[in-house]
Ligand SMILES: [Zn+2]
Ligand SMILES: [Zn+2]
């Protein structure tokens with residue numbers, strides 16, 4: 486049967502695809518340009534609150550990620566692959582999960598799969614098959630934790646929609662009426678903004694940061710740190726909101742800050758401890774010692790400006806341990822660093838472009854091809870650059886120095902026996918150890934110990950799953966019912982004890 490053109494169109498329109506097409510057309514026609522979508526409405530509502538709109542809009546991302554993870558995705562191949570390349574969750578997310586009651590069996594199942602896979606990789610390494618697996622590639626690093634990646638992606642999406650709102654003449658005035666971005670999120674959104682808009686935002690931020698800094702200098706030192714205080718406003722502008730993940734708990738077993746201390750003797754003692762990784766213990770000790778020193782120095786009004794942290798994680802993490810004088814110093818320092826950066830960028834944005842230098846035709850041509858003012862490019866590059874955090878530097882250096890010392894100690898037979906009887910290393914520090922040169926027998930020994938620890942952990946996790954089944958209900962529940970917490974600690978290096986008792990037992 487041959488149809489004419491009109492008949493063919495009617496026939497096509499009656500098919501389901503044609504109906505959908507017409508419905509979409511009607512929907513698009515009904516959505517006038519003045520109407521905004523859900524993400525834009527969420528951001529406009531966040532702009533009506535104090536603080537950073539992106540921090541507000543991603544504040545539930547961890548909760549959402551773990552809801553999806555526990556009830557939908559924890560057995561998906563892609564999720565398991567991501568967790569294998571990141572060697573489980575990071576310390577902050579393990580800290581978030583330990584102490585929560587939900588997701589026990591899902592965490593046990595996932596870590597059982599991870600432990601089995603990694604143990605197999607380690608056995609491959611020992612049998613000389615090191616090229617096959619990611620772990621023994623000795624890169625010394627692991628991928629970013631999937632929960633952290635989900636948070637970053639949520640922030641990226643919010644930045645995309647917020648940039649459109651700020652560039653849109655109908656909504657641009659809403660920015661900074663009440664809420665305004667923190668500096669980390671201003672840096673995130675900057676590549677999506679035109680030069681004129683970015684310069685306008687930088688000027689707004691400079692004025693707000695300068696007035697908050699003067700308010701902070703004038704404030705009475707006895708004012709407590711609460712969400713409406715000037716400290717909180719300063720920190721929101723400089724480093725963003727506290728994600729509440731923590732990650733730096735006091736040491737397990739109430740460990741001792743030994744200010745004098747012989748690092749070799751301390752490590753020799755710690756490698757035989759059965760409750761935590763010796764590198765994590767050393768970092769935890771240094772962290773607490775550093776905060777105690779900063780607190781004392783701030784009380785005595787010493788100049789500690791160049792040793793205060795500047796990264797968001799460390800700035801927020803010191804506050805629970807700090808007295809008011811240190812909280813004030815930390816907020817002032819974070820805001821001053823941010824303000825200096827913003828002022829420098831404004832200066833670069835306002836510099837006049839140099840006239841073309843015809844004695845250097847190639848350079849003049851390149852400037853024309855790239856377009857724009859080269860000073861603005863410098864300003865944008867400076868804004869995008871990460872901040873130097875003295876505490877990050879200190880802790881990373883300490884981690885690497887302690888790992889080097891550990892592998893030297895493991896060249897001695899008696900230290901190997903003590904290490905084997907102890908906790909061994911958390912997975913994060915185990916992989917990091919492979920960034921350094923050492924004797925191949927040390928590498929094999931580390932793999933052998935880690936494989937044995939993972940083997941026991943895998944058995945405990947499997948026992949947990951078995952005893953959780955309905956048929957096993959008459960069997961008494963034992964220590965394997967906290968195996969998922971031990972797994973979180975072993976994979977992440979988190980030292981947080983669970984609420985029911987001390988950290989780990991010998992596994
Ligand atoms: Zn923010
Ligand atoms: Zn994470």
Ligand SMILES: [Zn+2]
Pocket residue numbers: 762763764765766910911912913914978
């Ligand atoms: Zn560790």
Ligand SMILES: [Zn+2]
Pocket residue numbers: 794795796798799874875876877878
């Ligand atoms: Zn830091």
